[in-house]
Amino acid sequence: MFVPAAFAFTERSEQLAFMREYPFAVLTTNDLQATHLPLLVNTQGDSLTLLGHVARGNPHWRKLNNTPALAVFSGPHAYISPQWYASEPNVPTWNYVAVHAKGTLHIMSEDALLAAMDELMATFEPDFIQQEAGDAYNGYRQKLLKGIVGITLQVESVQGVRKLGQHKNQADRAGVCTGLKSTSNFESLALLEYMQRHNIGYAE
Numbered sequence: 583m584f585v586p587a588a589f590a591f592t593e594r595s596e597q598l599a600f601m602r603e604y605p606f607a608v609l610t611t612n613d614l615q616a617t618h619l620p621l622l623v624n625t626q627g628d629s630l631t632l633l634g635h636v637a638r639g640n641p642h643w644r645k646l647n648n649t650p651a652l653a654v655f656s657g658p659h660a661y662i663s664p665q666w667y668a669s670e671p672n673v674p675t676w677n678y679v680a681v682h683a684k685g686t687l688h689i690m691s692e693d694a695l696l697a698a699m700d701e702l703m704a705t706f707e708p709d710f711i712q713q714e715a716g717d718a719y720n721g722y723r724q725k726l727l728k729g730i731v732g733i734t735l736q737v738e739s740v741q742g743v744r745k746l747g748q749h750k751n752q753a754d755r756a757g758v759c760t761g762l763k764s765t766s767n768f769e770s771l772a773l774l775e776y777m778q779r780h781n782i783g784y785a786e
Contacts, residue, residue: 583682583741588749591742598623598630600681600742601655608654609634609735611687615642621653621735622701632683632735633698635690643731646687653735655681658773666761668753675747677758677773682741690732698732699723746777 591597601607601623610616617640621632632653636643659678664671690698703710747758762774 583680583743585741585743586745589743589745591744594740597681597740597742598625600657600679601632601683604655604657606655607632607634608656609651609687610654611642611645611649611651613645615645617642620702621655622698622705624701630683630737630740632685632737633690633701633732634735635695635698635730635732638729638731643689643733646731646733647689649687651685651687651735653683653685655683658769658776660762660765660767660770660773662747662758663761666754666757667750668757669751672754675745677746677777679744679746679776680742683735683737684739685735685737688734688736690734692727694734695727695730695732699727744780746773 601621605620605622606618607621608616608618609621617636619634619636621634624631624633636646657679659676662675662677664673747755750758759774759777762770765771
């Protein structure tokens with residue numbers, strides 16, 4: 583991924599926080615196959631592993647053991663009109679945030695897959711497991727587990743990019759803020775909220 587120095591974010595804690603906040607990723611391999619899936623962040627010391635699963639009917643999983651792969655995590659993004667800037671001249675652009683994680687994929691054992699599914703539910707809906715933790719639910723879950731394949735991505739490198747107009751002056755950034763707010767577009771408003779929440783330099 584091309585990351586100009588002005589737009590890079592390299593703090594590991596910020597990269598991990600981003601992947602946890604926007605866990606739905608695109609997993610790609612060298613044969614140009616891609617699968618969209620949620621990936622959970624698992625850290626032990628300096629080691630970083632991403633956990634997920636794919637449908638057994640998806641042929642991609644047959645190429646996922648001991649295979650180099652790239653997981654792309656995307657955050658809010660939106661078109662930026664040159665008309666929003668206070669200064670001239672300017673051109674249209676697109677603001678976005680993304681993290682790329684590269685590593686090696688491995689297929690999970692059945693026991694590891696069961697633990698990973700519990701972790702997935704505990705992450706996104708912890709109350710559900712407590713409500714449904716009965717024999718009927720557990721039997722149903724065991725049946726469904728036969729239809730999926732668990733995977734881990736042992737991460738070797740991570741890149742983060744925040745292209746949010748940080749290099750612009752305050753008047754231009756304020757104009758972008760106003761422009762995003764005026765669109766009433768969900769992605770534009772989500773991008774604006776992200777920029778304000780992360781103190782990129784955009785005021786209300």
